[in-house]
Amino acid sequence: MTRSPLVLLGKIWLALILVFLYAPILVMAAMSFNASPFYQLPFQFSTDWYAKMAGNQQIITAAIRSVLIACGTTVIATCLGTAASVALFRYEFRGKRILQVLLFPPIAIPWLITGTAMLVFFFAIGIGRGTPAVVIGHVALALPYVIVTVSARLSSFDVTLEEAARSMGANAWTVLSRVTLPWIAPGIVAGALFAFAVSFDQFVVSYFLSEPGDSTLPVLIYTAIRKGFTPEINAISTIIVTVSMAVMFLAARFSKFGGSR
């Protein structure tokens, strides 16, 4: 397109939006290194809040729990989701369209509704609150993301490759492990990273499903903010943002998410 004042204006607008998106996060990160607990300026560099955070047993326990839950969710959701994607791609059967539509509700229904419904149901069947309930909820939320991501990769898969392998005497397992899986590997990695991010960043469902005093990191942060926050929360929040952005950056590299195709 031609260079025109309008295009220049658009680019300035885009730049302003990027400032809007990143400025608060950068301010938070900066304040986590500021010595004053009341965000007083002038800025004085200090890593005290990170030291305080590292000494806070509650934060450390919650952080470890969050990472473990996210890892568990990732493994379960990736295995189940990949299997389902392969089946949805490979076979034609009645009800397939319905199964694909059923992936939509966990993403589209507000988490407040899903979370409270899980709480009510899990209590009714005796699971109650706690880490198992949180994992069950997180896997359900992550599954659609894994299936969509892996299916997107599969859609570019050439089925004749499988037929060729089979015609040359490969059995079903060999076809899967030597032809299909290597092709969809980037999709699986991206799906796994999405699953990790969904679980690690999940607040609403964890909030309703975790036992008080036995919470994940986002739940702990929410409780702390409502009590009146300290820069320790800044420090841990800065770490969380860095981790989840890094994970998503990797996921974007592995999946063909956006950009020119």
Added chain:
Amino acid sequence: MAELVTPAERRRLFTLLSPAYLWLLVAVFLPLSAMLFFSFLTDMPQDAPDWGVTLGNYAEFLTNPTYSTLLAKSLKLAVTVTFFCVLIGYPCALVLAKSIKGRSREALFLMVILPFWSNSLVRIFSWAIVLRGNGVLERAINFVLPFDVRLNLMFTTDAVVIGLVHSYLPYVILTLYLALQAVDDDLIDAARSMGASKLTILRRILLPLSLPGLLAGAVLVFVPVVGSFMEPRILGGRMGTYYGTVIEDQFVAVYNWPLGAALSFILLAVVIVILAAASPVLKRAQT
């Protein structure tokens, strides 16, 4: 793709599919059904042995104007946030899709999308630091301007709107970008060569062709905002009572779960109506 012919293939299909869908059944679809059931109870069965069936929870919603007022307040908030997301996001998506090319476009697109995938709670919290009285924003403005400005944004509806727009803007830009990218450049060139002004191109070509993407983005913002509770709690303070926060209270503070279930289910009905109304457009946006 193979048609199912042999029993062995049927078995394999079942083995591959059933774990994922059983999980969704237990963790999403049964809970939603259970919630409908519990919304008609007087007490939770595990708390009171003498629980009974009632329409009282729904009657409470209809007779107590607090709930309908708050639902209207939440819907109005969703309209406001959606409006600003589209207004701010459209020029962004347009520039990204049509004016910037190659690697820098990819990098900028990733930069816009990345915050969406970082922790939403933490991003709302970061606004609390920026907006608080005598906070970073006020200091920055007062540093530039010669006279003293008091914004008093924290714990207002405006703060809630700012936080929510920040949370959902990347979503709108994503759907709009995908829609605008699909518009054929030749179409625009043809219109220009025949003397169409930029405004005409926008009004007659770009807007109509990107409308499915626009509506898809709008729905994807509107629905979660109607059910938001964490953002109003943190940024709204006393002004932050919405339909979502009332549902939260029923489950974590008041412990009236049947009423909470009824309120959640009414919200679900609203969401389903919105999604159903938008579904023809959403389907078009997918293809």
